[in-house]
Amino acid sequence: MVYKTDTEPELRQAVKAAGELLREGKLVAIPTETVYGLAANALDPQAVNAIFKAKGRPNDNPLIVHIADLSALPDVVSVVPEKARVLMERFWPGPLTIVLPRNPQIPNETTAGLDTVAVRMPSHPVAQAIIRESGLPIAAPSANLSGLPSPTTAEHCVRDLTGKVSAIVDGGPCNFGVESTVITLAGDHPRLLRPGAVTLEQLEAAIGAVEVDHAVTGQLEEGQVAASPGMKYKHYSPRALVYLVRGSAESFRKYVNALPGENIYAMVFAGEGEGLRKPFREYGAETDHLMQARELFWLLREFDDLGAQAIYVRCPSTDGVGLAVYNRLIRAAAFKFIDLD
Ligand code: TXA
C-alpha cells in the first residue's frame, strides 16, 4: 500500500497508518531528507530482523536509530559527551548521524552486537510525524535492496520492496539524495565514518579536529576491520560497470567519444554535454555538489533502465558535499578509476 502525503487528510492518514504498523512490528518505507528509509521498531528484535531479510542485508551491518525529539535520546544512548551535544544543537534535526555508547535496551539485532549505536534526528516533516506517532525509536536503513543505489523517490521503494513491506509512504523526492553524514564520538577522537550533506568542514568548525576514516576515500585492505561495517560492502551499484574518470572536461570528451561498443553512457557536469558523441546525463554543475548529490542515485538507477553497460563519470572534487558524492561514486565504480591528462 502506497500512502500519499500531498494533502492534509492524506498526510494524516499516512502518518496514522504508518505509526500503527510500526507499533505492530511491521516494516514501513518512509521519506527522509536524505534518502528513503526502511523503518521498524528499533526495540523489537523480530521487526529488526525483518528489515535485514527484506533488504538482503548482512546481519553484521548495524542500523541507524531515528528519533523525533531529544527527550527520546536517553532511551537510545547511555552517554552524551559535550561534543555530541554541540553537534546535536547545531545540526539536528538534519542529515547527521552520531555514533555513541548504546543504551542496553537497544537490542543486539539493531547494533549488530556492537556496544555503540548510531542515532539521528531527521528533519523531514513526514519522517518526524511518523516517528512521533509511533512513540518508538525507529531503526531505518536506506530502503533499497542491499547493494543497489539508495532510493530517493517512493517509486524506487516500490520497485525494490513491493511485497516485502506493509506500506510505503510517498513524501516526494528526497532533498539531499545521499545518506546522512556518520560521525563517531564513541572513541578517543571524533572520526568521520561516512560523508554526507553535513560536511567535514562544518563538523570541524563546530567541534575541532575530526579524523577521517580510511574507508571514506579508500578501499579496505584484505583483513582490515571496518569502523563502520557498511563501508566494507559493495554499494550503490547499478548493473552497469561504472568508471570514475579524472581529468579535464576536454580530455573526458575525447576519451569517451573514442570508446568502441554499444550502450556506453557518460555522466557529466551541467553544460558539458556539447560535443559528446555518447548518450549522456548531467548531474549538476562542477561546483554544485548539492545538486550532484541530489541527482546521483536517481541517475544510477536511470542508467540501468536505459540498459547501460558502462557508465563513464566525471569525477567530482572532494571539498564540501563533494566528499559524499565522491565516496558513493568510488563504491558504485568498485574503485575503478581512469586517469587522463
Ligand atoms: O540518511 C541516512 O542515514 C539513511 C536514512 C534512512 O536515515 N539511513 C541509512 O542507513 O543510510 P544505512 O543502514 O543504509 O547506513 C547506516 C550506516 C552503515 O554504514 C552502518 O555500518 C553505519 O551507519 N553504522 C550504524 N551503526 C553503527 C555503529 N554503531 N558504529 C559504526 N557504524 C555504524
Ligand code: MG
Ligand atoms: Mg544503505
